[in-house]
Amino acid sequence: IAGITQAPTSQILAAGRRMTLRCTQDMRHNAMYWYRQDLGLGLRLIHYSNTAGTTGKGEVPDGYSVSRANTDDFPLTLASAVPSQTSVYFCASSDGVSGANVLTFGAGSRLTVL
Amino acid sequence: GQNIDQPTEMTATEGAIVQINCTYQTSGFNGLFWYQQHAGEAPTFLSYNVLDGLEEKGRFSSFLSRSKGYSYLLLKELQMKDSASYLCAVLGSNYQLIWGAGTKLIIKP
Numbered sequence: 001i002a003g004i005t006q007a008p009t010s011q012i013l014a015a016g017r018r019m020t021l022r023c024t025q026d027m028r029h030n031a032m033y034w035y036r037q038d039l040g041l042g043l044r045l046i047h048y049s050n051t052a053g054t055t056g057k058g059e060v061p062d063g064y065s066v067s068r069a070n071t072d073d074f075p076l077t078l079a080s081a082v083p084s085q086t087s088v089y090f091c092a093s094s095d096g097v098s099g100a101n102v103l104t105f106g107a108g109s110r111l112t113v114l
Numbered sequence: 115g116q117n118i119d120q121p122t123e124m125t126a127t128e129g130a131i132v133q134i135n136c137t138y139q140t141s142g143f144n145g146l147f148w149y150q151q152h153a154g155e156a157p158t159f160l161s162y163n164v165l166d167g168l169e170e171k172g173r174f175s176s177f178l179s180r181s182k183g184y185s186y187l188l189l190k191e192l193q194m195k196d197s198a199s200y201l202c203a204v205l206g207s208n209y210q211l212i213w214g215a216g217t218k219l220i221i222k223p
Contacts, residue, residue: 042118042213043157043201058210090156102147103211105156 002027004106006091012112013081021076021109023091031094032074033058033103034066036087043090049074081113116140118214120202125220126192134187134200134217142207148176148187149201151216157201160187189219197221 007022025032030051035043045058049068063085065077074093078085089109094101117139126132138146145164149157163169163178163185175188187200199216206212 040215042203042215043211044213045210048210102159102162103149103157105158107156 004091004093004104006089006106006109008109009107010110010112012114015082015113017081019078019081019111021078021089021091021111023074023076023106024072025074025091025093025104026072027093027095027104028071029093029095029104030071031096031101032068033092033094034064034074034076035090035092036060037090037108038087046076046089078111081111083113085111086113087111116206116212118202118204118212120200120214120217122215123218123220125222126189128192128194128221128223130192131188131190132192132219134189134202134219136185136187136202136214138183138185138202138204138212138214140183140204140206140212143180144205144207144209146176146178146185147203147205147211148185149203151199151201153198160200192221194221194223 004025033048034046037043044060046064047066049055052071055066091106092103094103119137148160150160151157161176168177173190178185199218201216202214203211
């Protein structure tokens with residue numbers, strides 16, 4: 001089934017640890033995004049990539065990094081996790097660069113930082 | 115600043131009609147999206163409006179008034195499976211989406 005795969009589904013980790021959330025899509029979409037979703041707040045964009053080889057900062061990029069070595073993969077790394085990064089993280093993709101296209105979301109990764 | 119406002123929670127009865135409102139203040143406008151998100155799941159696309167007026171898609175319709183900075187999502191013939199959060203998002207001048215916090219819709223039998 002075409003779509004976006006995220007891993008892990010859920011993770012608990014100690015503050016200060018490094019963590020990479022994986023995201024893979026098989027739709028050959030150009031653009032990919034990482035969002036975090038917190039209770040009472042709208043989805044907030046962390047980083048995005050309009051095409052392989054390029055990345056950009058979103059609304060809340062601090063403490064996170066991304067890479068886009070190829071079209072399919074867009075991992076999100078927390079270099080040194082802090083409790084405020086406890087959240088549900090969604091990876092998404094779209095087939096347009098302008099962002100006016102529909103987003104397809106992964107199932108999410110629930111991260112708890114203690 | 116940029117702001118998207120939606121009611122936090124609404125309750126409706128199975129078989130009835132419900133209207134979920136969204137007001138926005140953004141720097142630039144390139145369209146408005148509605149997404150549905152069931153608890154513990156990913157958001158899924160419902161509708162996209164870029165011109166004023168009503169877009170109908172089965173039981174769901176979405177309305178946009180750009181001059182008023184206002185949209186609504188209309189759900190008819192409500193079913194229990196419509197219990198979900200409904201997210202309003204505006205595509206701003208930099209072509210990045212600005213999201214509302216979502217409206218949790220509770221359907222009662």
